[in-house]
Amino acid sequence: MTDTLRPIALHVQRETILAYAEITGDYNPIHVDPEFAASTPMGGVIAHGTMSLNLLWQSIAATLGDDALHRTSLDLRFVRPVRIGDTVEAGGARRPERIDAWEVWVRNAAGEPVISGTATLVAA
Amino acid sequence: MTDTLRPIALHVQRETILAYAEITGDYNPIHVDPEFAASTPMGGVIAHGTMSLNLLWQSIAATLGDDALHRTSLDLRFVRPVRIGDTVEAGGARRPERIDAWEVWVRNAAGEPVISGTATLVAA
Numbered sequence: 001m002t003d004t005l006r007p008i009a010l011h012v013q014r015e016t017i018l019a020y021a022e023i024t025g026d027y028n029p030i031h032v033d034p035e036f037a038a039s040t041p042m043g044g045v046i047a048h049g050t051m052s053l054n055l056l057w058q059s060i061a062a063t064l065g066d067d068a069l070h071r072t073s074l075d076l077r078f079v080r081p082v083r084i085g086d087t088v089e090a091g092g093a094r095r096p097e098r099i100d101a102w103e104v105w106v107r108n109a110a111g112e113p114v115i116s117g118t119a120t121l122v123a124a
Numbered sequence: 125m126t127d128t129l130r131p132i133a134l135h136v137q138r139e140t141i142l143a144y145a146e147i148t149g150d151y152n153p154i155h156v157d158p159e160f161a162a163s164t165p166m167g168g169v170i171a172h173g174t175m176s177l178n179l180l181w182q183s184i185a186a187t188l189g190d191d192a193l194h195r196t197s198l199d200l201r202f203v204r205p206v207r208i209g210d211t212v213e214a215g216g217a218r219r220p221e222r223i224d225a226w227e228v229w230v231r232n233a234a235g236e237p238v239i240s241g242t243a244t245l246v247a248a
Contacts, residue, residue: 008149016147023143024178025134030190041191049193050178054148057174066154067165069173075199077246122201 005059005092005102012047014084020048046081052106052114055090060104060119063092068121076117080108088114129183129216129226136171138208144172170205176230176238179214184228184243187216192245200241204232212238 010016021027029036030046037045053076060068082088092104100122106115134140145151153160154170161169177200184192206212216228224246230239 010149019143019147023140023147024175024182025132026178026182028182028185028190048178048181050174050181051148053177054150054172054174057172058148058150058152061152066152070202070205073199073201075197077197078194081194 002063003094005064005090005104006062007089007091008055008058008062009087009089010052010055011087012051012082012084014045016051017045017047017084020051024048024050042081045084047083047086049078049082049115052082052088052090055088056092056104056106056115056119059090059092060102064121071121071123073120073122074104074117075120076115078115080112080114082108082114090115092119126187127218129188129214129228130186131213131215132179132182132186133211133213134176134179135211136175136206136208138169140175141169141171141208144175148172148174166205169208171207171210173202173206173239176206176212176214179212180216180228180230180239180243183214183216184226188245195245195247197244197246198228198241199244200239202239204236204238206232206238214239216243 021032087109090106092102095101102119104119105113211233214230216226219225226243228243229237
């Protein structure tokens, strides 16, 4: 039985963020308006958090199978913004003491967590 | 102080799902291959869970402000699939006993939860 989740990576470009806004209707200026975003504490445009979270979803499905998706309880913090040009990678490691619980993360290219949390497999 | 999160809705079309796959690289056949998806327990194509979750993110930002996003801890279950043609809506209600905790959901047009969980505002 595997003890790590298969890593899944994504390179985030400005076009990626704009397309994500279009699909979801999420045109928050922090994502799409560079001038506004630069004036906020974020200091510039950031990607939608759920875009990075999708990588974790892919990582769980690729490792544990599609049916794990509807048996997974996620406990998450979005701890760091993702910027244009960042490459982010999702992964996870089983908790040594818990067969059904995984420490999960999405990290930027510097290895810093952008999302961190726990995935717990529950009964279907 | 508001006790409900502003509802945010999205109508999910086949094109929405295909575009979401393209952005995220998530071409899991359960999302993009109708024939394959029909042969699985899902019984047909389902939308990416993080697409619906984004609505909840929008709902939190619209109600509590952008800075709430990086102070929010989410505890979630993806409880039901979202199908082509579904309209889903995110919302939330403050827990009466907890000023910093919200019951949150994304529901389909039938009012059934597709995502359900808790959002907790933590110190920045």
